[in-house]
Amino acid sequence: MTLRIRTLLVVLLAASCGLPAAAQEIKIGLAGPMTGPLAFLGQHMKWAGDLAVDEINQKGGVLGRKLAFLVQDSACRPADAVAAAERLLSQDKVDAMLGDVCSGATIALMPVLEKAQRPLIVTVSTHPDITLRAGAGGNKWVFRTVPDDAMIAAVVAKQLKGVKNLAIVAEDTDYGRGAVKLLKERLPADVKIVSEDYFKQTETDFLPVLTRIRASKPDAVGTYVLDQAALNLMKQYLQFGMAMPLVGRPPLGSGVVAPVVASGKFDGSWTVYPYYDKYASPQNEAFTKPFIERHKQGPHYAAYGVYEGIKVLADAIGRAGTTDPNAVRDALEKTNYAGILGPIRFNANNQTIANLMLLQIEKSAVVVKELVPAQ
Amino acid sequence: MLTDPVFLAQLAANGVAVGLGYALAALGLALVFGILGQVNFAHGELYMLAAFVLLWATQRLGLPYGAAAALTVALMAGAGAALAQAVIIPNLDRGFESVILGTLAVAVILQNAVRLAFGATPLDIAAPLEGVTVDVGGVLLFGQRLAVCAAFVAAYTGLAAFLRFTAAGRAMRAMSQSRDACVMVGIDVRRVTRWTGALGAALAGLAGVVIAPLFDLYPNMGTEVVFKSFAVVIIGGMGNLAGSAFAGLALGLAESFAGGLGSAVLRDGIAFTVMIAMLLVRPQGLFGRSVRV
Amino acid sequence: MSRTRAIAVVAALALALPPVLGSPYVLHIAIMTGFYVILAQSLNLVLGYGGLLSLATPAFFGVGAYAAAILALRFGWDGAATLGLAALAGVATGIAIGFPSLRVSRHSFVIVTLSATLLLQLVANNWEDLTRGSLGLANIPAPRLFGLTVEGRTGWYLLSLAAAGAVVLVTHRVVGSRFGRAIVATRENEQLALAAGIDVFRTRLFAFSLSGAFAGLAGALYAYFITYIDPGVFGFSVSEALLIMVILGGSGTLWGPVAGAVVFTALPELLRIAPEVRSLLYGIILLLIVLYRPAGLATWLGRHRTAAAAPSA
Numbered sequence: 018m019t020l021r022i023r024t025l026l027v028v029l030l031a032a033s034c035g036l037p038a039a040a041q042e043i044k045i046g047l048a049g050p051m052t053g054p055l056a057f058l059g060q061h062m063k064w065a066g067d068l069a070v071d072e073i074n075q076k077g078g079v080l081g082r083k084l085a086f087l088v089q090d091s092a093c094r095p096a097d098a099v100a101a102a103e104r105l106l107s108q109d110k111v112d113a114m115l116g117d118v119c120s121g122a123t124i125a126l127m128p129v130l131e132k133a134q135r136p137l138i139v140t141v142s143t144h145p146d147i148t149l150r151a152g153a154g155g156n157k158w159v160f161r162t163v164p165d166d167a168m169i170a171a172v173v174a175k176q177l178k179g180v181k182n183l184a185i186v187a188e189d190t191d192y193g194r195g196a197v198k199l200l201k202e203r204l205p206a207d208v209k210i211v212s213e214d215y216f217k218q219t220e221t222d223f224l225p226v227l228t229r230i231r232a233s234k235p236d237a238v239g240t241y242v243l244d245q246a247a248l249n250l251m252k253q254y255l256q257f258g259m260a261m262p263l264v265g266r267p268p269l270g271s272g273v274v275a276p277v278v279a280s281g282k283f284d285g286s287w288t289v290y291p292y293y294d295k296y297a298s299p300q301n302e303a304f305t306k307p308f309i310e311r312h313k314q315g316p317h318y319a320a321y322g323v324y325e326g327i328k329v330l331a332d333a334i335g336r337a338g339t340t341d342p343n344a345v346r347d348a349l350e351k352t353n354y355a356g357i358l359g360p361i362r363f364n365a366n367n368q369t370i371a372n373l374m375l376l377q378i379e380k381s382a383v384v385v386k387e388l389v390p391a392q
Numbered sequence: 393m394l395t396d397p398v399f400l401a402q403l404a405a406n407g408v409a410v411g412l413g414y415a416l417a418a419l420g421l422a423l424v425f426g427i428l429g430q431v432n433f434a435h436g437e438l439y440m441l442a443a444f445v446l447l448w449a450t451q452r453l454g455l456p457y458g459a460a461a462a463l464t465v466a467l468m469a470g471a472g473a474a475l476a477q478a479v480i481i482p483n484l485d486r487g488f489e490s491v492i493l494g495t496l497a498v499a500v501i502l503q504n505a506v507r508l509a510f511g512a513t514p515l516d517i518a519a520p521l522e523g524v525t526v527d528v529g530g531v532l533l534f535g536q537r538l539a540v541c542a543a544f545v546a547a548y549t550g551l552a553a554f555l556r557f558t559a560a561g562r563a564m565r566a567m568s569q570s571r572d573a574c575v576m577v578g579i580d581v582r583r584v585t586r587w588t589g590a591l592g593a594a595l596a597g598l599a600g601v602v603i604a605p606l607f608d609l610y611p612n613m614g615t616e617v618v619f620k621s622f623a624v625v626i627i628g629g630m631g632n633l634a635g636s637a638f639a640g641l642a643l644g645l646a647e648s649f650a651g652g653l654g655s656a657v658l659r660d661g662i663a664f665t666v667m668i669a670m671l672l673v674r675p676q677g678l679f680g681r682s683v684r685v
Numbered sequence: 686m687s688r689t690r691a692i693a694v695v696a697a698l699a700l701a702l703p704p705v706l707g708s709p710y711v712l713h714i715a716i717m718t719g720f721y722v723i724l725a726q727s728l729n730l731v732l733g734y735g736g737l738l739s740l741a742t743p744a745f746f747g748v749g750a751y752a753a754a755i756l757a758l759r760f761g762w763d764g765a766a767t768l769g770l771a772a773l774a775g776v777a778t779g780i781a782i783g784f785p786s787l788r789v790s791r792h793s794f795v796i797v798t799l800s801a802t803l804l805l806q807l808v809a810n811n812w813e814d815l816t817r818g819s820l821g822l823a824n825i826p827a828p829r830l831f832g833l834t835v836e837g838r839t840g841w842y843l844l845s846l847a848a849a850g851a852v853v854l855v856t857h858r859v860v861g862s863r864f865g866r867a868i869v870a871t872r873e874n875e876q877l878a879l880a881a882g883i884d885v886f887r888t889r890l891f892a893f894s895l896s897g898a899f900a901g902l903a904g905a906l907y908a909y910f911i912t913y914i915d916p917g918v919f920g921f922s923v924s925e926a927l928l929i930m931v932i933l934g935g936s937g938t939l940w941g942p943v944a945g946a947v948v949f950t951a952l953p954e955l956l957r958i959a960p961e962v963r964s965l966l967y968g969i970i971l972l973l974i975v976l977y978r979p980a981g982l983a984t985w986l987g988r989h990r991t992a993a994a995a996p997s998a
Contacts (some may be wrong), residue, residue, distance in 0.1 A: 052614060052964060057513040094920075095821070095913045100713065100954070102433035107710040121821050125913040146823075189656070190819045193866065218657045224406045225651035225659060232399040245514045249607050256525055256534050274515060277558065314513075431792055466969055481977060489738050492795070493932055494975045496925065500968030508965065615921075619803065622796045630792060657811045664800040664807075668785055675789040 022040065042085040043078075043340055045327060048098045048116035048126060051090035054245070058118055058141075058319045059158045063088050063322035064312055066115075066251035069327040072307075087117045091117050095125035102126050106133045113138070113338045118190050118319060119142030136349055138162060138330060140322030143169065146194055152367035160349055162326055162356075163291045166192070168391035170199035172289050172373055173239075173265050178202065180237045180264070182211045184230045186250070187241035189215040196241050196266065199255050211235050220246060221375070223253045231257060239265035241286075244273040244317075251277040253332040262286040266324040269293065269309045270376050270383050272315050273301070273337050288376050289389070292318040292358065296374065296385055299355045321357070329354050329361060358388070397456045398530040403652040404645065409537040411644020413511055413603055415637045416544040418621040418628075419551065420595030426631025427588045430480055430488060433495040435621060436614030438475075440594045442468050442600030443609050444506050447517050456582040457520050461601040465594050472593020473586045480589060499614070507611040521604030543602040547595060548637060560587055568631065623663040627670050629677030639678060643651055688974050702847065704788045704839045712838035717908060718950040719845030720903045723852045724923070725897035725930045725942035732928075733936030734860060735892045737791065740781050740924045741798035744805050745775040745897040748905025749920040753887030754914050756824040767907050775901020778805075779894035791844055799921070804900065805918035821915030827907045848906060849943075852899050857939055859895065868892050869937075926953075933974050 047066055048061040068088040078084060079294050089101035098117050105111045105128070106123060113136040117123045123142040127150065130137040139147055139161040151159040177183065185200075187193035193215060200208070212233040214226045218354040227250075230238060240263045242250060254263075255277065263269075269278060269286060271292040277283065294305050294315035304324055308316045316324070329352060337348035356360040359372040375386040382391050421435045432438075442464050449460035479494040524535030528563055557563035567574050567584045574581055599617075607613075624643060628635030651659030670677060703715040713722045724742060731739040756770060757761040779887055786797040809816050816822065827836045835844050849886035859865050867888045870878040921994065926949060934945020 052507070054610075056507070057511070061512070062511070088531065094917050095915060096911050099911060100717075103710045103713045104954075107708055121819070121913070121915050124821075124823050125911065128912065156714075191821070194813075194818060215657055217660065219612065221613070222410065223614075224410065225403075225648060228399070228402050228406060228652055232396055232402075247608065248514060248516070254607075256522075257532060258525060276516070279868075366457060425792070429792075431795065479972075479976070488792070489732070489932065490975060492738060493928060494972060496928070497968050497972035497975060500925070501965060501972060502969060508962070616885075619799070623800065625794055626796055632789070657807065661804060661807050664804045667800055668700035668797060668804070671789050671793060672785045675793065 029082040031191065034325065042083050043080075043158065043334065044085045044087060044109060044110065044111040046111035046114040046116075047086065047112065047323065048091040048105065048122070049087045049088065049359075050093040050118055051088065053092040053094075055093050055118055055243070055290070059088075059090070059318040060319060061320035062115075062118075062141075062323045064321075065308065065316055065324040066327060068304075068308055069324045069331075070135055073327070079334050080340075084331065087111060091122050093119040093122050095122050097151060098122035099125050099129055102129045102133075103305075106130075106135060108332050110145065111135065111144045112334075112342070113330055113345065115140055115323055115330075120140065120147065123147055124150075127151070127156050127159050131158050131358045134158065136160065136330070136333075136342065136346050138326040140326040141319045144191060145199070148366045148368040152363070153365045155214060155366070157367075158346060160363055162329055162361055162369050162371070162392040163322055163375055164371055165368065166196045167199050167249055168370075169266065169289055169291075169373060170196060170203050172375070172389050173200055174205065175238075176205035176287065176289065176375070177208055177239075177264065180208055182233075182234055182235040183208050183237055183239050183264075184211055184235035184240040184261075185213045185241070185265075186216055186226055186230065187213075187239075188218045188220075188243065188246060190218050192243075193241045195240075200239070200265070215391075216246075217244070218246070221249050221251050226250075227253055227257050227259070230236060231259060235261055237262050240267035241265060242267065244271045247271070247276065248274050251283065255280065255282055264288070266290070268318075269378060270374075271317060274326075278383060279381050283378050284380065286378045290374050290376055291371070292321040293383065294318075294373050295322070295383065296357075300355075304357060325356050325361070327355075329356075399652070401510070401529075401531045401549045403510045403648045405531050405533060406609060406652075407645035407648030408641065409534070409541060409644070410648060411641035412541045412544040413537075413599070413640075414620055414624050414644055415640025416540065416547060417596070417599040417603070417617050418624040418636045418640055419544075419547060419633065420599070421618075421621045422625050422628070422631060422633055423595065424588055424592040425471075425625065427680075428480060428585060428600075428631065429631075430491045431611065432475075432494075432592065433618065434475065434499040434502065435490055435495075435592070435596055436618030437499040438471065438596040438614075439600040439617050440609075440611065440614035441471070441502055441506065442597035443517070443604035443613065444510060445597075446604060447510075447515060447609060450517060457518075464601050468597030468600075469590040469594040470590035472596075473590040475593065476589025481585055482656075484581075484585070499618075503611050503614065505600045510609075510611070514610045515531070515606040516608050517605045522605060536602070538607075540602045543598060547598055548633070550573040551591075551595070552561045554591075560584075564588055620663055623667045627665050627677055629679040632677065632679045635677055635679035696730040699916065704842055705724065709838050713841050714951060714954050716838070716845045717839045717948055719842075719849040720907055720910075721907075721930065721946040722849040723899050723903040723952050724744070724858050725759070725902070725934065725946040726852050727896040728927045729936060729942045730859075730868075730892050730896040730899070731889075732894060732931055733938070733968060734868045734872065735889055736866065737787075737889065737909055738795045739798045739896070740921070741773055741779075741802055741813070741893075742896070742900050742927055743921065743923040744782060744802040745778050745900035745905070745917050746904040747802075747805060747809065747916075748774045748778045749901030750914045751822070751904075751980045752901070753814060753905035753908045754825050755815065757825050757828075757909070758822055763826055763909075765830050767828065768902060771905030775897035775899070775904070777897075779897025780890065783890045783893040785894065786834070787886055794857045798856070802921070802924075803917055806916050809916035809919060821913060822908075823913045825912045827912075832939050835846045835909070841942070845906065845910075852902070853939065853943065854857060860939065865887065865890060871891070873939075896917040919966075928973055933971075953963075963997040 049062050066086040070084045073084050090102045091098035111112050115138045118141045120142040137159045143166040145165045145167045267288050269288045332354050333348040337344040361369050370391050372388045373391050376383050377386045424432050445464045446460055449455050449463050472675030483490040500503045519536050521535030521539050526533040563584050624636050624640045646662050647659045652663050690755020703712050728742050731737050752771040752774040753767050756767045782801045810818055827834050851993050867883045871885045930945035930949045932943045
């Protein structure tokens with residue numbers, strides 16, 4: 018009996034020490050939601066990371082060394098994200114990290130990476146706080162390659178000019194509430210908010226929300242939801258026979274809602290998004306074609322984020338000429354990478370001022386109306 | 393908005409539709425508790441599994457919705473019997489916490505097995521009545537939701553008839569009164585347990601096949617259902633089928649009006665607040681504990 | 686060497702290893718294990734000794750975490766007083782939840798404790814002025830105890846170990862006292878306990894409140910350690926893990942839940958090796974152990990329950 022316990026304990030401790038890392042590879046880690054309500058976003062991020070790493074390795078890798086991409090599940094929960102980062106940093110000894118999706122988890126990761134002195138590239142989370150705390154005067158190790166909610170809100174607010182009565186429906190998370198708050202701060206004076214509804218992220222039944230919206234008689238519905246909720250919302254919207262356009266940030270470009278968009282009933286709806294997988298440009302197609310070949314579906318915005326994040330990292334490491342973290346970080350600050358949507362450069366707060374896409378639905382199809390520079 | 397009669401009538405119609413859905417979803421849970429005295433934490437996952445089996449039957453086997461639904465319910469009955477055999481029967485004498493843990497484990501297994509099998513991307517089932525909307529004086533009634541109401545009425549009356557008029561049903565009612573007495577008069581307790589498990593799972597399955605097409609499918613969808621079902625069962629009276637039906641309907645209406653006139657937060661909190669209030673004021677629920685039909 | 690002595694030696698070695706190994710990851714796990722030991726004992730009091738299946742532990746945990754976070758961020762409190770207040774918040778929550786839920790049947794008790802937890806999560810999500818809602822509370826400063834700031838893995842490990850040890854000690858004392866015997870009596874045979882003059886309701890309420898204190902303390906420590914909390918701390922998954930730890934570790938024993946906490950904090954971390962399959966394996970292991978080894982790890986270790994029979998249904 019005692020022998021069994023001793024063995025058990027020894028095995029547990031030995032296993033947790035882990036094996037020494039393979040010296041040759043450059044390791045990039047990702048903490049993301051592999052389980053939980055956003056698991057399919059995590060799935061896309063993993064696919065995109067693998068694709069980026071394979072492409073770079075096929076061209077000879079970086080500094081003559083191959084890249085390795087390691088993923089740990091954070092379930093979008095801050096504590097799990099911290100544990101995932103711990104494992105990636107001290108067990109797998111990654112040279113840099115990407116993550117997370119949910120802003121809460123990302124914010125929890127920031128001090129961990131600062132203490133470990135490794136770069137963190139934020140490729141999805143849009144909460145402005147992340148950048149407020151990064152770069153000059155803050156956490157020097159955190160960089161964000163996508164615009165934040167404040168920039169997006171400014172663009173949305175401008176687009177809303179002319180809408181008299183606006184209903185708002187948003188998911189009840191830091192993303193939804195935060196984005197709506199930022200929007201309200203920038204809303205043109207003549208836009209009146211006739212109803213404001215928040216629902217939990219996992220909500221599937223929009224009967225009450227839609228009933229309220231229908232009764233408040235808006236001209237447009239400001240929508241701050243993610244793909245899964247959007248599908249349900251839009252399906253049920255059709256059942257209500259409502260015809261007001263969905264505006265703001267509905268995920269119109271996502272493959273998940275493609276069947277409802279094709280119904281033709283959402284013409285006139287628009288959204289401001291950092292990425293759209295069917296954007297017709299040679300550089301984008303160089304990304305999306307192999308992705309579709311591998312996985313039979315177009316890449317989600319989160320996938321694009323990871324793909325470019327890894328390319329930016331690889332570019333910085335190449336310029337630094339070493340994987341020494343300080344050198345890589347300095348190289349990151351000076352990034353001028355030709356990204357799919359325009360040049361990626363970091364300002365004093367390590368934030369990219371990139372282009373945003375205004376997508377609109379015309380004749381049952383999603384069209385890139387214009388590329389709007391963020392401010 | 394608050395004084396618009398069409399709006400209020402719509403809220404009422406919504407409430408009835410959602411409420412009968414709750415009642416249908418909770419029926420299986422109430423039955424298992426009423427007869428076996430066990431809380432089945434896998435109830436929500438059985439509902440979820442049924443939705444995914446329906447998806448597989450319609451897409452992979454190419455069956456039309458009706459046939460696929462019937463097949464699904466039959467398969468779920470089998471699953472319920474298996475669950476009863478594997479988890480409940482061995483633990484009949486061991487204390488109810490073993491059954492709770494066991495069914496909890498099954499719930500975790502089912503959730504993750506489905507996730508691995510179907511992936512995490514949300515999926516969609518087309519239902520025949522999906523596009524049908526009936527406009528009654530400004531109040532909208534939705535086809536598939538009417539189907540849910542019809543399914544509940546059918547299930548409830550069917551169950552009532554079964555319990556009252558068949559030998560198996562009588563054996564179940566006897567079991568709910570006293571397990572030891574059953575043994576003494578020669579009723580096979582294990583058989584009754586299997587039957588109850590099967591019936592409970594079939595009801596969860598029926599709820600799954602009619603309600604699932606309303607929304608999209610994802611592996612976590614059972615969690616929400618089981619929490620609501622718990623609230624319904626407690627408010628109605630643990631094990632009281634009529635009580636659960638009434639409680640489900642009342643809850644649906646309360647939530648609809650709370651959400652429509654108040655906020656979504658109020659709506660989400662109502663189920664639990666009413667439940668706790670019920671326990672403070674009248675712990676046996678509105679109708680008390682019994683397998684009353 | 687007697688079996689007990691052997692186990693004690695191994696345990697002491699195991700305790701000393703993490704700081705010696707120095708790996709921040711192992712220390713992180715060890716620190717979290719300490720917190721889970723406290724939480725497991727919290728549940729053990731109500732479930733193991735009291736015989737009541739409670740799903741309220743995350744409620745106390747969350748309340749303690751938010752209490753500490755709010756006190757630290759808004760009022761700059763960061764010392765032992767905050768930990769004490771968090772524990773007291775746990776007690777208050779225990780009394781508030783215990784009052785309605787301890788008067789009803791054992792099955793309803795399960796559901797009510799669950800619902801109270803979910804209700805608190807709803808409150809945390811929506812009382813934005815106090816909790817910042819789903820945005821959560823970030824940058825919680827490090828606590829200062831006896832003039833020293835607790836930072837660095839080793840410091841936290843010592844604190845976690847000390848807190849866990851204190852909780853186990855208190856549990857030992859309580860269980861051995863008159864109250865301890867009363868609680869066990871209510872578990873074994875409620876009618877007989879009543880007949881013997883034990884105030885069943887008050888005894889259970891006391892156990893429930895003490896369990897609230899433990900979990901509240903764990904919540905505060907957790908908040909200080911992770912430096913960020915959000916309404917997810919009220920999540921049901923904590924209950925899932927704790928149930929496994931206590932019941933499989935050996936509910937109603939002193940060291941069973943401790944062993945359960947150690948094994949089941951390490952196990953999910955080890956199982957990270959296959960992230961997608963991890964949860965599934967977790968469920969399967971749980972089911973297998975419930976079906977084939979329900980008495981738990983404590984029996985494996987040769988310990989016995991304080992009273993003979995399993996709780997009656």
